[in-house]
Amino acid sequence: MFSTDDTIVAIATPAGRGGLGVVRLSGPAAVGIAGALCDRASTLEPRHATLARIVEPTEHVGTRAVDEVVVTWFARPHSYTREDVVEISGHGSPVLLERIVELAIRAGARLAEPGEFTFRAYLNGRLDLVQAEAVADLVDAVTPAQARAAMDQLDGTITEAIGQVHAALFALIAKCEASLDFPDEGFHFIQPADLRAAMAEVEGTLENLLDTADQGRLIREGRDVVLTGRPNTGKSSLFNALLGCGRAIVTDVPGTTRDLLTERVDLHGVPVTLVDTAGLRVPEDSIEREGVSRARGAQVAAGMTLVVLDGSAALTDVDRQLLAHTASSPRVIVVNKTDCARAWDPADEPWAAEVVLTSAVTGDGLDRLRERIVGGMSDWRDTPALTNLRHIALIEAARDGLARARAALDQGATEELLLVDLNDARHRLEEVTGHRGAEDVLRHIFSRFCIGK
Numbered sequence: 001m002f003s004t005d006d007t008i009v010a011i012a013t014p015a016g017r018g019g020l021g022v023v024r025l026s027g028p029a030a031v032g033i034a035g036a037l038c039d040r041a042s043t044l045e046p047r048h049a050t051l052a053r054i055v056e057p058t059e060h061v062g063t064r065a066v067d068e069v070v071v072t073w074f075a076r077p078h079s080y081t082r083e084d085v086v087e088i089s090g091h092g093s094p095v096l097l098e099r100i101v102e103l104a105i106r107a108g109a110r111l112a113e114p115g116e117f118t119f120r121a122y123l124n125g126r127l128d129l130v131q132a133e134a135v136a137d138l139v140d141a142v143t144p145a146q147a148r149a150a151m152d153q154l155d156g157t158i159t160e161a162i163g164q165v166h167a168a169l170f171a172l173i174a175k176c177e178a179s180l181d182f183p184d185e186g187f188h189f190i191q192p193a194d195l196r197a198a199m200a201e202v203e204g205t206l207e208n209l210l211d212t213a214d215q216g217r218l219i220r221e222g223r224d225v226v227l228t229g230r231p232n233t234g235k236s237s238l239f240n241a242l243l244g245c246g247r248a249i250v251t252d253v254p255g256t257t258r259d260l261l262t263e264r265v266d267l268h269g270v271p272v273t274l275v276d277t278a279g280l281r282v283p284e285d286s287i288e289r290e291g292v293s294r295a296r297g298a299q300v301a302a303g304m305t306l307v308v309l310d311g312s313a314a315l316t317d318v319d320r321q322l323l324a325h326t327a328s329s330p331r332v333i334v335v336n337k338t339d340c341a342r343a344w345d346p347a348d349e350p351w352a353a354e355v356v357l358t359s360a361v362t363g364d365g366l367d368r369l370r371e372r373i374v375g376g377m378s379d380w381r382d383t384p385a386l387t388n389l390r391h392i393a394l395i396e397a398a399r400d401g402l403a404r405a406r407a408a409l410d411q412g413a414t415e416e417l418l419l420v421d422l423n424d425a426r427h428r429l430e431e432v433t434g435h436r437g438a439e440d441v442l443r444h445i446f447s448r449f450c451i452g453k
């Protein structure tokens with residue numbers, strides 16, 4: 001998918017202006033190309049920062065300085081890609097950095113594709129696929145919890161866990177294969193009872209890994225939460241209170257919020273996208289009608305709905321309809337305005353257990369609401385191991401393969417038959433770490449990266 005024997009170059013820092021910007025080169029000609037660009041590259045030493053000037057030829061004679069930079073050479077294999085890597089740290093102007101890249105290309109480098117540095121690190125065995133994906137997650141992280149989960153994966157937590165399961169499975173497969181080699185003697189290198197126990201153990205380990213997957217996905221992907229309810233129940237006030245700022249307009253004129261307002265907040269490490277909607281009622285004009293229809297659309301797409309009721313005014317048919325509509329999807333029923341005299345008692349309702357009492361005015365109950373939105377995430381201590389849907393799906397498939405093998409063994413299946421499922425499980429695990437994988441999977445994973453990574 002990429003050629004791998006040439007030297008690639010790209011700007012590694014974000015687009016835009018900054019104090020510093022880094023141009024990165026990787027490949028066999030990295031040092032030579034840096035030498036062609038700099039006035040004192042002959043003095044480059046591995047892992048030493050060298051002050052130099054980037055120079056370019058002028059139309060007449062001699063050269064002209066482009067930028068004053070610091071050049072660092074990471075000699076192979078002690079570099080990110082395990083190739084010779086040169087980092088040129090210049091002033092962070094896009095014009096300067098692009099000029100440096102252009103000069104590098106003129107000296108023989110090729111512009112890197114997105115993710116190509118990390119792809120080379122993967123190909124050269126510096127990272128496995130899980131770790132390469134963790135690099136992308138780390139760069140993309142928008143909450144500290146996401147960064148922590150990604151860093152753990154880059155450190156090899158999943159790699160190690162999968163490696164152990166894989167080794168146990170491999171040992172099992174070897175014993176079954178060995179038994180196949182002596183069919184006539186009816187000799188078993190492993191007794192069925194031991195085989196069964198060993199398979200159950202591997203399956204259990206995978207199950208434990210999968211136990212963290214729900215929390216892991218919540219941290220990595222976050223959750224969309226839509227506030228819905230009659231006008232004037234306090235949706236926009238709650239939206240603002242959860243955000244900690246006055247983003248939505250709050251008035252006592254019903255129908256004020258007409259469009260969808262969307263903001264992201266970090267609730268206990270989960271990136272939550274809050275959506276404030278128009279109140280659900282019979283619209284008074286076409287703008288409000290559009291707002292109400294968007295609100296209904298958002299409700300359908302939401303990961304979770306906050307059904308906001310007014311505790312200080314009697315329940316209406318609209319409230320009851322909304323409660324019926326949302327009954328079978330993830331929701332929290334918020335009874336707001338607890339600072340006012342109560343018009344009805346939530347405890348009398350069949351959905352009493354789903355209720356959180358709040359006051360957007362005093363802030364009462366907001367902590368409980370936050371906890372309900374992230375569903376018990378507030379008390380997690382260890383970073384969940386699995387966050388990535390690709391890993392989760394493959395590990396589930398591996399677990400299912402083991403379960404099938406175990407069921408087959410109980411029905412007296414031969415080793416030959418068991419091996420089909422056991423090998424299938426093993427291949428799934430190898431796909432997680434990328435020891436086995438199709439090119440289109442790789443292409444998909446590395447296309448997520450920004451250029452320069």
Ligand SMILES: Nc1nc2c(ncn2[C@@H]2O[C@H](COP(=O)(O)OP(=O)(O)O)[C@@H](O)[C@H]2O)c(=O)[nH]1
Nearest residue numbers: 232233234235236237250251252337359360361
């Ligand atoms: N007393 C009291 N008033 C509230 C509370 N929440 C909202 N309000 C008031 O109710 C009115 C409607 O609030 P708003 O957030 O615009 O409701 P929305 O139409 O559902 O978005 C405003 O006058 C708010 O100040 C609350 O918890 N207690």
Ligand SMILES: [Mg+2]
Nearest residue numbers: 235236256257
């Ligand atoms: Mg509103």
